[in-house]
Amino acid sequence: MAQRTCFLIDDDEDDREIFELAMEATDDPCSFISSKNGVEALKIIDEDPDFLPDFIFIDLNMPYMTGKECLAALKQIPRMANVPAIIYTTSSYSKDAEDALALGASHFLVKPASISALTQALSAILQNTVQPYFIDPVAVS
Numbered sequence: 001m002a003q004r005t006c007f008l009i010d011d012d013e014d015d016r017e018i019f020e021l022a023m024e025a026t027d028d029p030c031s032f033i034s035s036k037n038g039v040e041a042l043k044i045i046d047e048d049p050d051f052l053p054d055f056i057f058i059d060l061n062m063p064y065m066t067g068k069e070c071l072a073a074l075k076q077i078p079r080m081a082n083v084p085a086i087i088y089t090t091s092s093y094s095k096d097a098e099d100a101l102a103l104g105a106s107h108f109l110v111k112p113a114s115i116s117a118l119t120q121a122l123s124a125i126l127q128n129t130v131q132p133y134f135i136d137p138v139a140v141s
Contacts, residue, residue, distance in 0.1 A: 004054035004126070006030040009041040009070060010088065011062040015111065019057070019088070022118035028126050030054065037062045038070030045077060052079055055125070057109075060089035060096060068103060075104045086125060 006023060010016050016034045023032050033053065035041035045051055056074060060067035067087055074080045084106040089096065097108040107125055112118045 004028075004030040005052075006032055006055045006057060007041070007053035008032065008034040008057045008088070009036075009038060009062070009067075010034065010057070010059035011037050012059070015059070018115060018118065022115050022122055025115070025119040026123045026126060028123070030126065038065030038067070038073065041070060042073055045074075045080065049079075053083060056080070056083055056085045057088040058085060058105075060087055060091050060100070068099060071100065071103050071105055084125075 008016060008019050010019070020032050020034070023030055033044075035044055038058075058067045058070050058074075062070070065073070067089065071085055071087065074083075074085060081104075085104060086107040086109055087096070087100040087105045088109050088111060090111050092110045100108050109121055109125070112121055
């Protein structure tokens with residue numbers, strides 16, 4: 001089986017590095033591609049008609065285009081319409097989660113406080129064993 005690809009759209013360089021470390025630590029690591037914002041992400045997709053990631057992770061609060069706007073734009077691209085899109089954000093505001101899920105997000109992942117918690121969350125998403133709304137269990141308990 002070919003290695004899967006995860007596409008992260010996040011304006012925070014530290015968050016992109018942490019995500020990559022966590023992704024490498026999962027039991028089923030994906031190859032990793034990232035973009036600094038939604039505009040850049042859409043350009044990457046537009047310029048490479050063969051680019052089809054297995055998962056797309058989108059930060060909610062970004063410059064130029066919000067995560068919700070990016071998600072809506074991605075869902076309008078026929079080859080991207082069925083790719084699981086996960087909102088990956090510091091927001092735990094339930095309205096943000098409801099809006100994202102209504103726009104077609106498959107999950108709403110609140111950025112965990114540790115790499116190990118993120119690794120756990122990513123593993124669950126990659127294995128499709130989480131509910132659509134996932135918050136770091138450490139933050140909830």
